[in-house]
Amino acid sequence: MTVSSFIPPKRTLMGPGPSDVPERVLQALSRPTIGHLDPEFIRLMDETKFLLQQAFHTKNQLTIPVSAPGSAGMETCFANLLEPGDKAIVCQNGVFGMRMRENVERMGANAIMVEDEWGTAVDVEKVEQALKANPDAKLLAFVHAETSTGVESDVKALCALAHQYDCLSLVDAVTSVGGIALKVDEWGVDAVYTGTQKCLSSTPGISPVSFSDAAVEVIKNRHTKVQSWFLDLNLVMGYWGEGAKRAYHHTAPINPLYGLHEALLSLHEEGNENAWQRHRHHHNGLKAGLEAMGLEFAVQESIRLPQLNAVSIPDGIDDAQVRGRLLNDYSLELGAGLGKFAGNLWRIGLMGASACEENVSLCVTALDEVLSDMGAAIEKGAGPAAVLKHYA
């Protein structure tokens, strides 16, 4: 085998994550590595916690980045909040709700499932019935932005219900933070996790989490040890806790945290509301282009995520062939359908730095060219024209 330094191709990332990583974040990643207990690194940790609190709209003290990807943030929440024999209500309307169920069961707890069709939102009434029928449930878990289908569920209503029935709320916000409104304190979210490679536009591998005082009480008063040593927040708090008395738990991913810090700083400078508006604006540009071309969204407008666009593939068009040509000829990555939606739709991400005019133009122009070349029944030229008009 001949081996050499790896130089990745330059891509435009418009799938379900990772999203495009801006130059300033890439530069931050390449700064010199320092010790993970260096006072300067601790300063970076404190700033990162502050910036995460801003991104989550929370004052929660226990707001930290878990040193592993979004799925580990999910596992951190379930592992710390549940004990064997506990009952959790889990809402499933796509891939990630299924993963939540796996977590609950592997903790030795019971998952009461509330299932909704893929492509629809979590049904608040069904959740209320489940809460009524299970007064001993400890936790209500659901996904805010279902990346597998492009659907938003109502965090505010679901968390209010959880509290009404004396339950903790656990929200998957991997694809929502930075892209659409999420207000952890105001909406009564008790536990939440996100990812770095979606609307925050940093590199994958870190999962910010945040816990309310009520959730922290539950974690501190467990009867059994958290089954994962690495994810046990009672131990991690010793490292990410207050002030100078921090003790070694594991070696933090130092450079990836430089990257996250820079990405969060960029969001802080832009402002959360402005970032949400930017995602909406470019979603509208993409929508104008795709609909003018004759393509259709797979999800009803009122629950559509601006940052993850599920678009039906025209009849007779081969999914893999289109995505292959986009990648080879335009260096553009779109997402394939997952699970039940495989082969039926594309998932077009407008996450973080990928939510920009350049990407919308490239995507609509490339689809216009490739689809008409393959003989799809589209309105040739109408898509790019609609995009120009949107941005005029």
Ligand SMILES: *Cc1c(COP(=O)(O)O)cnc(C)c1O
């Ligand atoms: C991407 C994603 C995850 C998993 O994150 P990883 O970083 O891939 O582990 C979990 N939930 C949702 C909604 C996601 O989009």
